[in-house]
Amino acid sequence: MKLSFLGAADAVTGSRHLLDTDSQRLLLDCGLFQGFKTLRERNWAPLGMPPQGLDAVLLSHAHLDHSGYLPALVRQGFKGPIFSTGATRQLCEVLLLDAAKLQEEDARHANRHHTSRHEKALPLYSSSDAKKALAHFVGLPRDGRLRLKDCEIRFTPVGHLLGASAIRIENGAGRSLLFSGDVGRSNDLLMPPPQQPQGAEVLLIESTYGNRLHAPEDVQARLAQIIRATLARGGSVLLPSFAVGRAQALMLVLQRLREAGELPRHVPILLDSPMAAEATEITRRNGRLLRISPRELATLDDGVTVVSKAADSLKAAVRAMGRPSIIISASGMATGGRVLNYLKTLAPGARHHIVFPGFQVGGSRGAKMVEGAREIKLQGEYVPVNAEVSHLDGFSGHADADGLMAWLRGLDRAPEQVFVVHGDPAASDALRSRIQDELGWRVRVPQHGETVSL
Numbered sequence: 001m002k003l004s005f006l007g008a009a010d011a012v013t014g015s016r017h018l019l020d021t022d023s024q025r026l027l028l029d030c031g032l033f034q035g036f037k038t039l040r041e042r043n044w045a046p047l048g049m050p051p052q053g054l055d056a057v058l059l060s061h062a063h064l065d066h067s068g069y070l071p072a073l074v075r076q077g078f079k080g081p082i083f084s085t086g087a088t089r090q091l092c093e094v095l096l097l098d099a100a101k102l103q104e105e106d107a108r109h110a111n112r113h114h115t116s117r118h119e120k121a122l123p124l125y126s127s128s129d130a131k132k133a134l135a136h137f138v139g140l141p142r143d144g145r146l147r148l149k150d151c152e153i154r155f156t157p158v159g160h161l162l163g164a165s166a167i168r169i170e171n172g173a174g175r176s177l178l179f180s181g182d183v184g185r186s187n188d189l190l191m192p193p194p195q196q197p198q199g200a201e202v203l204l205i206e207s208t209y210g211n212r213l214h215a216p217e218d219v220q221a222r223l224a225q226i227i228r229a230t231l232a233r234g235g236s237v238l239l240p241s242f243a244v245g246r247a248q249a250l251m252l253v254l255q256r257l258r259e260a261g262e263l264p265r266h267v268p269i270l271l272d273s274p275m276a277a278e279a280t281e282i283t284r285r286n287g288r289l290l291r292i293s294p295r296e297l298a299t300l301d302d303g304v305t306v307v308s309k310a311a312d313s314l315k316a317a318v319r320a321m322g323r324p325s326i327i328i329s330a331s332g333m334a335t336g337g338r339v340l341n342y343l344k345t346l347a348p349g350a351r352h353h354i355v356f357p358g359f360q361v362g363g364s365r366g367a368k369m370v371e372g373a374r375e376i377k378l379q380g381e382y383v384p385v386n387a388e389v390s391h392l393d394g395f396s397g398h399a400d401a402d403g404l405m406a407w408l409r410g411l412d413r414a415p416e417q418v419f420v421v422h423g424d425p426a427a428s429d430a431l432r433s434r435i436q437d438e439l440g441w442r443v444r445v446p447q448h449g450e451t452v453s454l
Helices: 037-044 070-075 086-113 127-134 219-232 246-259 274-285 294-298 310-322 339-346 365-370 401-409 425-439
Strands: 002-007 016-020 025-028 056-058 145-148 151-157 165-170 176-179 202-206 237-240 269-272 304-306 326-329 353-356 375-378 381-384 388-391 417-421 451-453
Touching: 002 417, 070 086, 070 127, 086 127, 086 274, 202 401, 219 237, 219 246, 219 353, 237 339, 246 269, 246 274, 246 326, 269 274, 269 310, 269 339, 274 294, 310 326, 310 339, 326 339, 339 375, 353 365, 365 375, 365 388, 401 425, 417 425
Parallel strands: 025 056, 176 202, 202 417, 237 326, 237 353, 269 304, 269 326, 353 388
Antiparallel strands: 002 016, 002 451, 016 025, 145 151, 151 165, 165 176, 375 381
């Protein structure tokens, strides 16, 4: 077998790993690069192999840094199946169509206002491309087992997000590879702890939080404190949120605060993300995969106003300047979407509070604000940031460094070789060092575009 690292080898996004088993070529994940411009530009570069030569894509989960390049792959000629869990397929239908729509809107805005450096701004892919990609999805049997030619493949739940799985591949000669995907937290608000897959000779482990530990804070108590302080000074609380997973966790906590009497019932809660509303319905349909009670699942969005129309979003953003509200809006790293309406109106006001609940990719607008940026660029204009800005790490869906090490220790055997992927350089190297020193395993961080023989 040969393994090529076409993405997420020197960065935390763009998950794409090509496995050549001699009998077939399988792509593990097909994600978008996000964050710094130098990384985003890779989305426009050739994949690293002709897409027509791929036999199949094996998708660990639905987040765009793992699935978001699929429409571009299909646009370039990929004809094969995309295998995923049922929940991943349902979430991808929402995420990929929304990603295409945002790209089309951004291109139209750039062309209308002449803000592109190119003669004509183009989306990476269209809504039509996204629909064609969704037609390639093939569901798995309930046990997560699959046979492709001479390979036995097994998807094992790892928490993190509905449908998220580690993927193990064993070829006809008995050689095996295990790809962790994104490993979830043992104490996640929505998802159960990650399950332990069977070990393998070769292991790809993610390292998003490879050099960090989650703060031992009570996120419910911390969010309650932020809301009380902000409402007391007449401000609104803006929660830029990933529409899938994070928005539902935030609504769960807000409902618990209301139930405990810590959040006044007269304060409006807005969910300004049609995609988050759709994801909430998908979450309900997959309740058996969650750790919360049926009652909490049924009341997740009770008393929450869903802002459906784009025109209503603009009006709501203006109203929030004068009427204290709690707003959940996508995108989670403030890279685009309707959250920009609220940033434009709320960021200049010192009485408001912008709370980022979860990981912020370096170079993203959210990361810059968390790092203390006093102005941000929104659609070609600079907007001052006078609002209070906080980062609630406790909402992250990723295992931290100790959680990743615990997951590795739970494997039934030591691998012959470990590759640390899906992390920024500092995080990947820190996890590499811990694996080497604490477990004594052979481990290294691969380079982008590198190919190794297994």
